[in-house]
Amino acid sequence: xxxxxxxxxxFWIGRYVERADQTARILDxxxxxxxxxxxxxxxxxxxxxxxxxGVEQTDESDHSVQRVLDRLLTDRANPxxxxxxxxxxxxxxxxxxxxxxxxxxxxxxxxxxGLPRGVRPSRMHGAFQFAKDRxxxxxxxxxxxxTRDEAWLFLRIGQLLERVDMLARNLQDHDLEDSSSAATVTxxxxxxxxxxxxxxxxxxxxxxxxxxxxxxxxxxxRSAVHCLGEIDEALETLAKLHGNSxxxxxxAEPARRIVGRALASLRFRxxxxxxxxxxxxxxxxxxxxxxxxxxxxxxxxxxxH
Amino acid sequence: MRMVGMSASPLFHSARTGSGGDEMFAPDGxxxxxxxxxxxxxxxxxxEEFRSRSDSLARSYLDQGITFDYAGEERPFPIDAIxxxxxxxxxxxxxxxxxxxxxxxERFLDDLYNDQAAIADGVIPAELVTSSTxxxxxxxxxxxxNGVRIHxxxxxxxxDGAGDFRVLEDNVRTPSGVSYVLSNRRAMAQGFPExxxxxxxxxxxxxxxxxxxxxxAAAPDTAGEETTVVVLTPGRYNxxxxxxxxxxxxxxxxxxxxxxxxxxxERIYMRTTAGLRRVDVIYKRTDDDFLDPEVFRPDSALGVxxxxxxxxxxxxxxxxxxxxxxxxxxxxxxxxxxxxRYYLSEEPILPNVDTWRLEEPDSLAExxxxxxxxxxxxxxxxxxxxxxxxxxxxxxxxxxxxxxLIADPRGWxxxxxxxxxxxxxxVEEGPEPRHVDLRPFALNSGDxxxxxxxxxxxxxxxxxxMIVNSSRGGGSKDTWVLAPERDAAAGPAAQAQAQAQxxxxxxxxxxxxxxEFEDPREEQAEERAPEPDPVTSAIPIIDVEETPHxxx
Numbered sequence: 083x084x085x086x087x088x089x090x091x092x093f094w095i096g097r098y099v100e101r102a103d104q105t106a107r108i109l110d111x112x113x114x115x116x117x118x119x120x121x122x123x124x125x126x127x128x129x130x131x132x133x134x135x136g137v138e139q140t141d142e143s144d145h146s147v148q149r150v151l152d153r154l155l156t157d158r159a160n161p162x163x164x165x166x167x168x169x170x171x172x173x174x175x176x177x178x179x180x181x182x183x184x185x186x187x188x189x190x191x192x193x194x195x196g197l198p199r200g201v202r203p204s205r206m207h208g209a210f211q212f213a214k215d216r217x218x219x220x221x222x223x224x225x226x227x228x229t230r231d232e233a234w235l236f237l238r239i240g241q242l243l244e245r246v247d248m249l250a251r252n253l254q255d256h257d258l259e260d261s262s263s264a265a266t267v268t269x270x271x272x273x274x275x276x277x278x279x280x281x282x283x284x285x286x287x288x289x290x291x292x293x294x295x296x297x298x299x300x301x302x303x304r305s306a307v308h309c310l311g312e313i314d315e316a317l318e319t320l321a322k323l324h325g326n327s328x329x330x331x332x333x334a335e336p337a338r339r340i341v342g343r344a345l346a347s348l349r350f351r352x353x354x355x356x357x358x359x360x361x362x363x364x365x366x367x368x369x370x371x372x373x374x375x376x377x378x379x380x381x382x383x384x385x386x387h
Numbered sequence: 388m389r390m391v392g393m394s395a396s397p398l399f400h401s402a403r404t405g406s407g408g409d410e411m412f413a414p415d416g417x418x419x420x421x422x423x424x425x426x427x428x429x430x431x432x433x434x435e436e437f438r439s440r441s442d443s444l445a446r447s448y449l450d451q452g453i454t455f456d457y458a459g460e461e462r463p464f465p466i467d468a469i470x471x472x473x474x475x476x477x478x479x480x481x482x483x484x485x486x487x488x489x490x491x492x493e494r495f496l497d498d499l500y501n502d503q504a505a506i507a508d509g510v511i512p513a514e515l516v517t518s519s520t521x522x523x524x525x526x527x528x529x530x531x532x533n534g535v536r537i538h539x540x541x542x543x544x545x546x547d548g549a550g551d552f553r554v555l556e557d558n559v560r561t562p563s564g565v566s567y568v569l570s571n572r573r574a575m576a577q578g579f580p581e582x583x584x585x586x587x588x589x590x591x592x593x594x595x596x597x598x599x600x601x602x603x604a605a606a607p608d609t610a611g612e613e614t615t616v617v618v619l620t621p622g623r624y625n626x627x628x629x630x631x632x633x634x635x636x637x638x639x640x641x642x643x644x645x646x647x648x649x650x651x652x653e654r655i656y657m658r659t660t661a662g663l664r665r666v667d668v669i670y671k672r673t674d675d676d677f678l679d680p681e682v683f684r685p686d687s688a689l690g691v692x693x694x695x696x697x698x699x700x701x702x703x704x705x706x707x708x709x710x711x712x713x714x715x716x717x718x719x720x721x722x723x724x725x726x727x728r729y730y731l732s733e734e735p736i737l738p739n740v741d742t743w744r745l746e747e748p749d750s751l752a753e754x755x756x757x758x759x760x761x762x763x764x765x766x767x768x769x770x771x772x773x774x775x776x777x778x779x780x781x782x783x784x785x786x787x788x789x790x791x792l793i794a795d796p797r798g799w800x801x802x803x804x805x806x807x808x809x810x811x812x813x814v815e816e817g818p819e820p821r822h823v824d825l826r827p828f829a830l831n832s833g834d835x836x837x838x839x840x841x842x843x844x845x846x847x848x849x850x851x852x853m854i855v856n857s858s859r860g861g862g863s864k865d866t867w868v869l870a871p872e873r874d875a876a877a878g879p880a881a882q883a884q885a886q887a888q889x890x891x892x893x894x895x896x897x898x899x900x901x902x903e904f905e906d907p908r909e910e911q912a913e914e915r916a917p918e919p920d921p922v923t924s925a926i927p928i929i930d931v932e933e934t935p936h937x938x939x
Contacts, residue, residue, distance in 0.1 A: 083661045085647050176452065177623045180636035184451075191452045232660060324661050382660040 088181055089236045090383040091174045093375075095182075096240025098171035099190075102164045103217035104248035108134060109154060109164070110210035111272040113147055117203060134255045135162050147203045155209060156200055164213045165197045183227040189219050232323055239316050239378070242309045247371040249273060249296060249306055254364035258357060261289035270296075278302050294353050306367065310345040313374070314338060320382075337377035344370045398434050399426070402811035402818040408548070409809045409820050410471065421474045421869070428582050429469065434817065441468040441813055444578050453570050456626040464629075465862030466571050467812045468579065471823065471844040472586075475871040478840060481552055481827060484737030485542045486836040487727060489829050492559055492714045494730035496536045499713060500527055510729045511722050514746070518797050519719075520767065521712025523675065525682050525695055529708075532607045532701065533833040536708035538670075539598070541565075541826045541843075544737065546808035553740050553805070555824065557723065559714040560707060561672050564843040564863075565594060565828050566630035569637070571865040572841070576894065583894050587870040589840040590892035594828070595637035597839075598670075601832040602638075605704045606667045616668040617643045617657065621677070621689075631672050645673070650693025653700040669705045678709065717766040717800045718744060740805055745796040754801040755792065758785050761801045763792070776853060778804060807853055810864065812846050822847045824855050825866065840868040 112131050121127045125145040132140050135154055143149065153163065160166040172194045179187050193216040201209040221241075228234045256269050266287045270276040279287060279295050282302070299305040317338045344367065348356065356363055380386075402409075403416045411422040418426045429437060444466050448454070454461040473481070498505050499516060506513050516522055541562025543555040572591050576583060599616065606614040620631035622644050635642035647657050648666065656663035671678065679694040680687045697703045713719060721742045724735040743750040743761075754761060758777055765773040775788050792799050809820035827842035844864040845855035855861040870893055 083659045083664060085641055085643060086658045086660055087644065087647055088641075089660045173623075176628075176632075179452075179632040180640075180642045184636075188451055192450045195449065385658075385660070385662060 084181070084232050086383050086385065088178045089232065090379075091178045092181070092233050092236040093240040093378065093383070095171050095174045095178075095190075096237035096242075097244040098161070098167040098174065099217055099220055100241045100244035101162065101248065102167035102171070102213055103221075104245065105135065105154065105162070105164050105167065106210045106213040106217070107274050108248070108252055108272045109150070110207060110214075111268055113150060113203070113206060115268050117147060130255055134251050136251070137162075147206075151201050151203065151206055151209075155206070155213075156198060158197075158199075164210075165194075168197060168213070168216075169194055178233075181233045183223065185223045185227050186220060189216070189223055193217075193220065230319075232320065235316050235320050235323075236378075236382075239313055239320075239374075242313045242316070243371050243374055245304060246306050246309045246313075247368055249304065249309075250364045250367035253293070253296065254361060254368075256293075258289070258293075258360055263287050265289075266292050273304060275302065275304060290353065290357075293357065297348060297356065298353070307345065307349050310341055310348070310370075314341050314345060317341065335377070335381060337374050337381065340370060340373045340377060398430050398432070398437055399811060399818055401816060402820055404820055406820070408546070408550075408806055409811070410546075410823075411811055421472050424586050425470065425472055425582060425867075428584075437468065438813070440578050444468055444574050447574060447578070448570070451570075452629065453567075454629055456624065456628065459624075464567055464570075465848065466567075466574060467846055467862050467864045468575070469811050469813065469818060470575060470582070470865040470867050471810055471825075472867045472869065475869050477552075478868045480736060481544065481825075482838040482840070484552070484554075484735070485540075485827050485829050485838050487731065487733060487736050488542055488554065488557065488723060489537055489540050489559075489831055489836045491723065491727040491730050492540075492557065493535065493537055493831065495719075495726050496559075496708070496711060496714050497530065497534070498730075500529060500710065505726070505729060508729070510725055511719075514797075515716075515718060515722070516713065519713050519716055521710070521716055523682075523710035523712075525699070526708070526710040529699055531605065531704055531708060533605050535601075535605055535706075535831050535833045536711055537714065537831055538601050538605055538706040540707075540829045540831070542829065544825045544827065545740070545805050547740070548806055550808065552737055552825070554720075554723070554737050555740055555805070556717060556720060557715040558826075559711045560675070562826070562828065563627045563630055563672075564826055564845075565839070566627075566633040567863050568828070568839065568841050568843050568866070569594060569633065571863060572894070575865040586867070588867045588894040589870050590894050591839060591841040593892065594830075594839050595634065597830050597832075597837055598634065599638040599640070601830045601837075602668045602670055602706055604832045604834075605706055607701050607704055609667055614667045615640075615665060616670065617641045617666050619643055619645065619648070619669050619671045619673060621645075621673045625672075627672065634670070643669075645677075645689055645691050648691045648694070650691060650697055653693070653697045653702055655691065655694060655697050655703045667703060669703060671705050671707070675709050675712065678705070712767075717764055718746075718797070721800065740802050743801040745792055745799050745801060750801075751792065751796050755789060758789060760804065762804055763788060763799055763801045766798055766800060774854060776804065804853070807855075810844075810846070812848070812862075812864070814848065814850075819850070821850070822853055822855065823864065841866045 109131070116124070116127050116131070125142070128145040128150060129140060131150055132144070137153070144153070153160065155164045157163040158165045158169050161170045168190070172190045175182055175187055175190045196212065196216070198209055224234070224237060252269070252272055257265065263286060266289050267276060270279050270287060270292055273296055275296055279292060282295065282299070283291060295302060295305065297306045300307055300311070302308060317335065321335055321338070403412050405414050405416065407414050411419060411426060413419060432440070445463055448463040448466060453464055455464050495505065499522070503516070505511050506516065537559045539562060541558040541564065543558065544552045545555045547553050568591055602616045603614050616638070617640055618631055618635040618638075620628060620642055622628070625631070632642055641657065643657055649656050649658060649663065651663065655666045655669070657666050676683045677687060677689040679692060680690045681692050682695045683690070694703070694705070695709065698705055698709065720739065721744055724739055727733055727735045743754050745751045745754060754763070759780070761777045763775045763777070775784060777785070780788070807822040807824060810823050811818035812821035814821070823844050823846045825842050825844050828839045830837045844866045845861050846864055847853060847855045848862050
């Protein structure tokens with residue numbers, strides 16, 4: 083039992099920290115690859131990067147690595163940039179300090195104090211590394227210092243939902259036709275899955291198997307199926323905390339139905355079936371995030387009195 | 388003389404000015420005994436080490452988010468690393484004087500909202516009440532369940548020319564600053580642990596536990612159910628938000644905004660993820676005006692409609708009580724010594740600063756005549772707002788002030804310029820004397836008024852500045868109340884004192900539990916229930932049969 087407003091804020095702290103982390107990971111890999119390879123169609127490559135983060139409108143002046151950094155790394159006013167997401171997470175945390183552990187608050191606060199206002203392409207890797215390290219510190223402290231109460235569950239659900247969402251965006255951007263190992267490695271690295279994949283399958287990376295790994299692997303902590311499974315568990319614990327312990331169907335709550343369907347749909351279909359209409363599938367996976375957020379809103383954040 | 392000072396103590400060489408009114412240095416340059424140990428320990432650090440550790444204090448405040456809101460920007464609250472030291476005997480007097488004042492003001496407020504005997508008996512004029520904008524008509528006839536209206540107070544003190552504490556003003560609505568008392572102590576204990584080795588400093592960490600007890604004691608009858616206490620904040624953009632959050636966190640209660648609360652059937656509930664949950668005590672940190680639009684500002688979207696009805700129905704208690712503003716009206720202040728004599732039949736322990744009431748024609752004439760040498764304050768101001776210091780004001784400002792005083796004499800009081808005491812404070816050039824005041828905090832649980840041994844020492848950082856508020860560039864110092872000497876000569880009095888000090892916590896930065904704000908110890912003692920019979924001892928951890936018999 084906690085204040086609805088605070089539950090809402092915890093959920094968004096989870097989402098924004100994860101968004102900053104994922105954005106930094108994806109940009110780190112994509113921008114490095116653009117800088118190294120200088121693709122023929124440079125503008126197209128930049129547009130692709132913007133697209134992952136939902137930035138549709140770009141003009142010519144935006145098509146440089148520096149501009150991508152300005153808009154998606156250091157822009158504090160844009161909650162979808164690395165800095166903006168961390169600032170938003172910190173603002174949310176400031177409103178709920180009494181439920182966060184002091185360590186978690188301080189790590190978020192010092193993170194925003196340390197964020198650079200501008201980064202040159204030559205220094206971008208260091209800036210991404212800083213953001214990723216700081217997110218790891220925050221997540222580690224959340225893990226090690228917070229009781230597994232409702233507040234933690236909301237934060238955790240937010241984090242996992244955002245992770246699935248970013249994965250779906252990243253996959254949607256991936257060109258399935260390009261089965262070269264370079265493109266596949268880039269995809270795996272931007273999902274922080276390259277090493278895990280190699281350890282699991284050894285040898286050369288294969289395009290189809292990589293997609294399968296990212297979407298369906300049951301024990302890789304960043305795969306869609308793994309995250310959805312964790313969300314379902316967290317939602318179940320939440321329901322129990324609220325005294326709905328005997329839910330025979332396990333589907334009494336709208337959020338659990340949405341998550342469960344997405345999970346079943348991915349897990350019990352063949353990969354061929356999923357990639358048949360891949361763009362659409364990934365679009366739907368992103369819609370899960372919005373639907374779950376709304377469902378949590380009706381059940382917990384703004385319940386009707 | 389400066390040479391001597393430098394060779395003896397380079398750190399403090401520009402703090403020995405030879406002027407009177409400094410708490411560390413006498414005019415002849417010697418160190419006051421109370422400060423001797425601290426002075427020696429700081430001097431031993433050396434200027435460079437001292438400055439670098441001071442810088443890390445500021446840095447840690449920024450990292451921890453110990454900030455106040457200044458013009459929409461979060462600033463670290465400046466903490467000065469040279470503590471203030473108050474001797475044990477002097478604190479005994481301060482503590483008694485503050486407690487006395489709170490008890491008198493409690494009686495006054497209760498009287499005012501009920502019988503108004505003090506007016507009938509001619510102790511205070513009826514106009515004091517009828518002309519005040521702070522009397523809340525809706526609260527007439529209301530008496531809180533345990534009789535307490537001033538659960539939390541902060542009484543501002545300054546030292547006069549003779550070095551004695553006087554009361555500058557009372558704060559019985561929403562006194563702030565106690566979070567800095569707690570944070571300053573923690574920061575000092577972390578940054579300068581060795582300073583605490585020399586003298587026994589009394590602990591401040593039990594404040595949150597005491598506060599929670601006082602708030603719980605104020606609760607309406609909950610028919611045996613657990614009392615729910617919340618802290619009500621205007622939100623994270625309020626200048627004292629850090630404090631609201633710290634108090635909620637250290638008490639372990641919810642920090643709510645008005646929109647989290649709702650009235651149903653003359654009870655107050657908060658909106659939780661499991662629906663509505665009843666609230667019994669609200670520690671409000673908002674102005675009365677924004678509490679309940681049904682009573683105060685119908686145009687306001689802020690507040691909890693129906694809150695006052697719930698209070699009057701006796702189903703919820705708000706602390707401090709609504710309508711306390713008349714208690715710290717600066718005109719009321721001038722009558723407090725009389726109120727102490729009237730209600731308590733005692734002589735005031737802590738005197739007021741001499742004050743002219745401008746509504747008295749003779750006083751007004753005298754003040755207008757001497758405007759350039761007096762301090763003039765609005766009766767309803769706080770945070771140093773509206774204060775005009777005669778000697779520092781321009782001719783134009785004084786002219787404007789003169790007109791305002793003539794137009795609204797009830798709205799102002801005047802005082803002589805009090806030469807606040809100084810304490811060496813680190814500025815750009817090193818420690819220099821800066822003016823300070825002191826705000827001790829008191830909690831009234833109904834049975835007892837407890838005064839936190841410490842309090843907020845605010846320091847005016849610009850040279851010569853007399854207004855210490857953070858909104859005017861003020862900082863703060865950790866305030867050390869020394870425990871009485873342990874090795875006092877034997878005798879009945881000394882033994883009684885030794886007994887008393889058993890109850891006083893001594894600060895120990897090396898204590899493992901230091902980071903927690905502890906509960907008051909007597910409460911812990913109370914809660915220690917008798918151990919149940921040790922049934923588990925009948926079940927051995929290791930089955931005897933399975934233990935190896937190597938020894939044989």
